[in-house]
Amino acid sequence: MAAVTHGTRRDAEPGHTVRHHVLSVLVENRLRLGPRLNLDNTLLLYRWRGGRSGIDSDTELSYDLTRSIRLGLRHEWRERAVDLDGGEFKRLSLTTRLAF
DSSP: OEEEEEEEOTTSOTTOOOEEEEEEEEEEEEEEOSSSEEEEEEEEEEEOTTSOEEEEEEEEEEEESSSSEEEEEEEEEEESOTTOOSSOEEEEEEEEEEOO
């Protein structure tokens, strides 16, 4: 899926808004690796004017402890993403999900 996304720079002069038109591609994967093991991935790729590219990726490997409790390892990576916050973001975290 390709879409045109609009971003607003936060470092613009006060009272001014800078708009960018960005070509983006969304890829989502949900894989069941076993009876209780899952791999979920969401990947957004951006192509900025001038040839620069950006990435926004969330990947989670999870294990179902019971029908209502899931434990996971999540990796997040953002670089020149659409919000233009000016930096890279990488984080690895342990997640717990409860289903009611």
